[in-house]
Amino acid sequence: xxxxxxxAARVVLIMTTALMLLPLLYQVxxxxxxxxxxxxNPLSPFxxxxxxxxxxxxxxxxxxxxxxxxxxxxxxAVTLGQIGLAIPAAYAFSHQRxxxxxxxxxxxxxxxxxxxxxxxxxxxxxxxxxxxxGTLPGMVLPFLGSGYSVFLLRQxxxxxxxxxxxxxxxxxxxxxxxxxxxxxxxxxxxxxxLGIYLFIQSWNQLIWPMLIASSPKVYTLTVGVQRFAGGxxxxxxxxxxxxxxxxxxxxxxxxxxxxxxxxxxFTDGAVKG
Amino acid sequence: MxxxxxxxxxxxxxxxxxxxQNTITTIGYWNINTEAFGAPAVRELIAGFExxxxxxxxxxxxxVRYTELLQNTQAAIAGGNPPEVVQVGYLFTNYVAENLPxxxxxxxxxxxGGTRHLETFPKSVFSLGTVGADLxxxxxxxxxxIGYVNTDLAKKAxxxxxxxxxxxxAWRKLAPDIKAKTGKYAISMGxxxxxWSIEGLISSNGGNLLECQNGMQKxxxxxxxxxxxxxxxxxxxxxxxxxxxxxxxxxxxxxxxETLVHFTxxxxxxxxxxxxxxxxxxxxxxxxxxxxVRIPGGGNVLVSFAxxxxxxxxxxxxxxxxxSGTGFTTWTKGTGYVPLLPSLSLDSRYLxxxxxxxxxxxxxxxxxxxxxxxTSFPGSNGLxxxxxxxxxxxxxxxxxxxxxxxxxxxxxxxxxxIAGEKCK
Amino acid sequence: xxxxxIPLALFVFYPLFRTVYISFFEWNLVNPKRExxxxxxxxxxxxxxxxxxxxxxxxxxxGLALIGNFLLPxxxxxxxxxxxxxxxxxxxxxxxxxxxxxxxxGTLIWLWFYLPAGGLFNAILGAxxxxxxxxxxxxxxxxxxVALVANWKFLGFHYLIALAGLxxxxxxxxxxxxxxxxxxWNLIAFVVLPLFAPSAIFLLVSTLLQSLExxxxxxxxxTVGGPAGATDNLMYSVYNExxxxxxxxxxxxxSVFLIAAFAALIYWQFRLLxxxxxxxR
Numbered sequence: 001x002x003x004x005x006x007x008a009a010r011v012v013l014i015m016t017t018a019l020m021l022l023p024l025l026y027q028v029x030x031x032x033x034x035x036x037x038x039x040x041n042p043l044s045p046f047x048x049x050x051x052x053x054x055x056x057x058x059x060x061x062x063x064x065x066x067x068x069x070x071x072x073x074x075x076x077a078v079t080l081g082q083i084g085l086a087i088p089a090a091y092a093f094s095h096q097r098x099x100x101x102x103x104x105x106x107x108x109x110x111x112x113x114x115x116x117x118x119x120x121x122x123x124x125x126x127x128x129x130x131x132x133x134g135t136l137p138g139m140v141l142p143f144l145g146s147g148y149s150v151f152l153l154r155q156x157x158x159x160x161x162x163x164x165x166x167x168x169x170x171x172x173x174x175x176x177x178x179x180x181x182x183x184x185x186x187x188x189x190x191x192x193x194l195g196i197y198l199f200i201q202s203w204n205q206l207i208w209p210m211l212i213a214s215s216p217k218v219y220t221l222t223v224g225v226q227r228f229a230g231g232x233x234x235x236x237x238x239x240x241x242x243x244x245x246x247x248x249x250x251x252x253x254x255x256x257x258x259x260x261x262x263x264x265x266f267t268d269g270a271v272k273g
Numbered sequence: 274m275x276x277x278x279x280x281x282x283x284x285x286x287x288x289x290x291x292x293x294q295n296t297i298t299t300i301g302y303w304n305i306n307t308e309a310f311g312a313p314a315v316r317e318l319i320a321g322f323e324x325x326x327x328x329x330x331x332x333x334x335x336x337v338r339y340t341e342l343l344q345n346t347q348a349a350i351a352g353g354n355p356p357e358v359v360q361v362g363y364l365f366t367n368y369v370a371e372n373l374p375x376x377x378x379x380x381x382x383x384x385x386g387g388t389r390h391l392e393t394f395p396k397s398v399f400s401l402g403t404v405g406a407d408l409x410x411x412x413x414x415x416x417x418x419i420g421y422v423n424t425d426l427a428k429k430a431x432x433x434x435x436x437x438x439x440x441x442x443a444w445r446k447l448a449p450d451i452k453a454k455t456g457k458y459a460i461s462m463g464x465x466x467x468x469w470s471i472e473g474l475i476s477s478n479g480g481n482l483l484e485c486q487n488g489m490q491k492x493x494x495x496x497x498x499x500x501x502x503x504x505x506x507x508x509x510x511x512x513x514x515x516x517x518x519x520x521x522x523x524x525x526x527x528x529x530x531e532t533l534v535h536f537t538x539x540x541x542x543x544x545x546x547x548x549x550x551x552x553x554x555x556x557x558x559x560x561x562x563x564x565x566v567r568i569p570g571g572g573n574v575l576v577s578f579a580x581x582x583x584x585x586x587x588x589x590x591x592x593x594x595x596x597s598g599t600g601f602t603t604w605t606k607g608t609g610y611v612p613l614l615p616s617l618s619l620d621s622r623y624l625x626x627x628x629x630x631x632x633x634x635x636x637x638x639x640x641x642x643x644x645x646x647x648t649s650f651p652g653s654n655g656l657x658x659x660x661x662x663x664x665x666x667x668x669x670x671x672x673x674x675x676x677x678x679x680x681x682x683x684x685x686x687x688x689x690x691i692a693g694e695k696c697k
Numbered sequence: 698x699x700x701x702x703i704p705l706a707l708f709v710f711y712p713l714f715r716t717v718y719i720s721f722f723e724w725n726l727v728n729p730k731r732e733x734x735x736x737x738x739x740x741x742x743x744x745x746x747x748x749x750x751x752x753x754x755x756x757x758x759x760g761l762a763l764i765g766n767f768l769l770p771x772x773x774x775x776x777x778x779x780x781x782x783x784x785x786x787x788x789x790x791x792x793x794x795x796x797x798x799x800x801x802x803g804t805l806i807w808l809w810f811y812l813p814a815g816g817l818f819n820a821i822l823g824a825x826x827x828x829x830x831x832x833x834x835x836x837x838x839x840x841x842x843v844a845l846v847a848n849w850k851f852l853g854f855h856y857l858i859a860l861a862g863l864x865x866x867x868x869x870x871x872x873x874x875x876x877x878x879x880x881x882w883n884l885i886a887f888v889v890l891p892l893f894a895p896s897a898i899f900l901l902v903s904t905l906l907q908s909l910e911x912x913x914x915x916x917x918x919x920t921v922g923g924p925a926g927a928t929d930n931l932m933y934s935v936y937n938e939x940x941x942x943x944x945x946x947x948x949x950x951x952s953v954f955l956i957a958a959f960a961a962l963i964y965w966q967f968r969l970l971x972x973x974x975x976x977x978r
Binding site: 006023241 | 704715809821932
Binding site for chain 3: 344374518665670
C-alpha cells in the first residue's frame with residue numbers, strides 16, 4: 001500500500017467517523033443550550049453559554065434514579081438468565097450426544113429467525129393472564145430463552161478440544177463438573193463478552209418493556225425517556241437531550257471499557273457462524 | 274444449575290416485591306398534558322389533591338395525541354390493568370361507549386356521594402359526554418382553534434396588526450407577499466390523526482364529516498365544500514407559504530419565529546404566552562367568504578375505568594376535585610381551556626379578573642358560539658376510520674393526490690368501515 | 698439443556714401457533730367474546746391495495762439497508778485495510794458507538810434534525826436559500842429519512858463484521874498475489890473480494906433479515922408509519938394493527954404473511970450457504 005492510498009482512505013474514514021458521531025455531538029450540545037440559544041443558534045452543536053438547567057430539570061421531574069435501578073434489574077436479570085440457561089445447552093450441543101440433537105438444534109436456530117413482533121400479542125396475553133403486567137418479571141420472562149446465546153456459546157465451546165473433557169470424565173468428573181469447572185472457565189472471556197453484549201442489548205430494549213410497563217414504577221430508562229419525549233417533554237428539546245445523554249452514558253462508558261474483548265467476541269461468533 | 278435458577282427467581286421476585294405498593298391507594302391519571310401543554314397545571318392540581326387526600330396517590334402519565342392515549346388505554350384494559358382516570362377526547366366518546374368497559378359517571382358519583390357535585394353543572398354540559406343514556410365521562414376540558422400571531426413578523430410584512438385578515442381568502446391572497454417580505458411561512462396549522470383541524474376547515478366551508486342518511490351514518494367530507502377547503506390548504510403548502518406540520522412541529526416552528534400565524538388550540542395559550550420571544554396576539558378563526566365559522570370543540574371528558582371499589586372511590590374524588598371551581602380555575606389559567614362552567618368566568622373568586630386581563634383567552638371564549646361537536650366515527654372500526662381520513666389529508670397535503678380525489682378515496686374507505694352504523 | 702427450551706417453548710414457539718389461531722378471529726383484545734371468521738382476515742388484507750404498497754415499502758427498506766448496511770460497511774472496511782491496525786482500532790471503536798446506544802434514544806435527535814422548520818437540516822438549507830422539504834411529512838422522503846436513521850445506528854455493527862471477514866483472509870494469498878504483480882483495485886477485485894464472499898453472504902443475509910427490525914423503533918419514534926402509510930412495512934404493520942387499532946385477528950394474519958416472507962428469505966439463505974460450502978471445498 002502506498003502513502004497516497006493510505007491518506008485517501010484515512011480522509012474518507014475520518015470524515016465518515018465525524019459524520020457518524022455528529023448526531024451524538026448535537027445531542028450533547030443541545031442538552032447544554034439555553035432555550036434562547038436553542039432557537040437563536042440552531043446550526044452550531046456547541047453552546048456559547050452552556051447551562052445545566054436541562055439536567056437539573058430532568059433530574060427534578062423524572063425519577064431517573066428509579067429508572068436506572070429498573071434498567072439495571074431488567075438488563076441484569078435478562079443477561080444472567082439468558083447466559084445461565086444458554087451455558088448448559090451450549091455444552092450439550094457442543095460436547096454431548098443425545099437423541100433428537102439435530103432437531104433440537106434446528107429449533108434453536110429457527111428461534112433466532114422468528115421476528116420478535118409476531119410474539120407480542122400472544123406474549124402480552126400470556127403475561128397478562130399470569131398477572132405480571134406492570135412488573136419486572138413480566139418484562140424479563142420472554143427474553144430468557146435466547147437461541148442466539150446458545151448458538152454463540154456453542155461456537156466457542158466447540159473449539160475446545162473434546163479430549164480434555166473426556167479425560168476429565170475418565171478422572172471421575174460428572175458432566176456438570178466438567179461444564180462448570182473446565183469448559184465454562186476456559187471460555188470465560190467469551191461468556192463475559194456475551195454477557196456485556198446482552199446487557200447492552202437489554203438496556204436498549206424499548207417496545208416490549210414499553211408494552212408491559214404500565215406504571216412509572218417499573219419504567220426502564222429507555223421507556224421513561226421515550227414516554228417523556230412522546231409525552232410530558234414533547235418539544236422540550238433541551239430536557240429530552242439531557243435525558244438522552246444520561247441514558248446513553250452507561251452503555252457508552254461500559255463499551256469503551258471493554259471494547260477490545262467485546263468486538264473480538266462477536267466478530268469471532270459472526271465469522272465462525 | 275438449580276441454584277442459579279433459584280437465584281434468578283429470587284432476583285425476579287425481589288423486583289416484584291420492591292415495586293408492589295402498601296396501603297395507599299394509587300390511581301393512574303392519563304392525560305394529554307405535555308410540559309408545553311399544561312403539565313405544570315396538572316402537577317399543581319395533583320399536589321393540591323394529594324395534600325387534601327393523603328391516602329391517595331396520583332400517577333400522571335401524558336401522551337401527545339388523543340389517539341395514542343386511547344390506544345394505550347385499550348392496551349392496558351386488554352392487559353387487565355386499566356388506568357383509573359383518563360382524558361378521552363370528545364371524538365372518542367362513542368368509541369369508548371361502544372368498545373370499552375367504562376364506569377358510568379352518574380353511577381360512580383352516586384356510589385361515592387357525588388350526586389350533589391354533578392348538580393352544579395348546567396345540563397347542557399353533559400351532552401358533551403353523553404352517548405345514548407350513559408354519561409360516559411364528565412366533561413372537563415373545552416377548547417377551540419384560534420390563530421396565534423407573531424406581531425413582529427406581521428409588522429415586518431407590512432400588516433396592520435389591529436386589522437389582521439379574517440377570511441381564508443384574504444390570508445390566501447396575502448400569503449405569497451408575506452413570504453416574500455419576511456422569508457418566513459405565513460401560516461401553519463398543526464394537525465394529526467384526531468382530524469380536529471381538517472374538520473374545522475371543512476365545516477367552516479359548509480361541509481360536514483358525517484351525516485345521517487336514511488337512519489345510517491355516512492361519511493360526506495368529500496363534498497365540494499370539503500374538497501375546496503382541503504385544496505386551499507394543500508395549495509398554500511405547495512406554494513411554500515403554509516408550513517406542513519403536525520401539532521408539535523407547528524408549535525416548534527412558531528416559537529422559533531418561522532411562521533406569522535399559527536392556528537391551534539386555545540389550550541396552548543399559557544405555553545405560548547410563556548415561551549414566545551416576540552409580541553404575541555390572538556385572532557379568531559377565519560371565515561370562508563360570508564359563511565359562518567363552525568369549528569369542532571376540542572377537549573376531553575374524564576372517564577374512569579377503575580375496577581375495584583377503593584380505586585373507584587379514589588377516582589371519583591379526583592374527578593370531583595378537578596371539576597371543582599378551584600380545579601377549573603387552575604386548569605384555565607395553566608392551559609387556556611375555556612371554562613366549562615360559564616358562571617366561573619363571571620365570578621371574581623375564580624376567573625373573572627384573569628379573563629379580563631387576557632385578550633387571547635377572550636378570543637377563545639368569544640368563539641364558543643361557533644363551536645360544533647367534534648365528530649366521532651362510530652363502531653368498532655372508529656379508530657381505523659379516523660386514520661383513513663387522516664391519510665387522505667396527508668395525501669392531499671403532500672401533493673400525492675388532489676384534495677378531491679384524496680377525500681373521495683378516504684370517504685369510500687370510511688363508509689366501508691362504518692357500514693351499518695345507525696344514527697344516534 | 699432442557700431449561701432453555703422452557704422459555705423458548707412458552708415465549709417463542711407457542712406464540713407462533715397461537716398467532717395462527719388468533720388469525721381466524723375478529724377480536725379487539727378487550728371484548729371477552731371473539732368471533733370466528735375463517736380466512737376473512739387474510740382475504741381482507743389481500744383485497745387492499747395498501748398491502749402491495751406495504752410489501753414494496755418493505756423491499757425498499759431492504760434495498761436501502763443493502764446500500765447503507767452492506768455495501769457501505771464493506772467499502773469502509775476495505776479502506777480500513779489501507780491503514781495501520783492501531784489506527785483501524787480507533788475507527789472501529791468510534792464507528793461502533795452509535796451501535797451501543799438505544800435506538801429509541803439515538804432517534805430522538807433525528808426528530809429534531811428533521812423538523813420542517815426550526816430543526817437542523819432545514820436551518821442549514823434555509824441558510825443557503827435552498828428549498829426546505831417537509832422530511833417526515835413528505836411521503837416520498839419519509840421512508841429514506843427513517844431508513845437513514847437505522848443505517849446510522851447499525852452501521853458500526855455491520856462494518857465490524859465486514860472488517861473481521863476481510864481480515865480472516867489468509868495473508869499468504871495476498872502476499873502471493875502481490876508477488877504476482879496484483880495491486881490496488883486489481884488486488885481487491887480479483888483476490889480479496891472472492892475470498893471474502895462467504896463472509897459477505899453472511900453479512901448480506903443478516904442485513905436483509907434484520908433490516909425491518911432495525912427500522913422498527915425509528916418508525917415508531919419518527920413517523921408511526923405515516924405520512925399516509927408511507928413508512929409502514931410488513932413488520933411494523935403487525936404491531937400497528939395489534940396495539941394501535943386492536944384488530945388482533947388482522948395483526949395475526951399479517952404475522953403469518955411475515956413468517957412466510959421470512960421463511961422464504963431463510964430458505965434462500967440456506968441455498969446460498971450450500972453454494973458456499975461447495976465453494977469452500
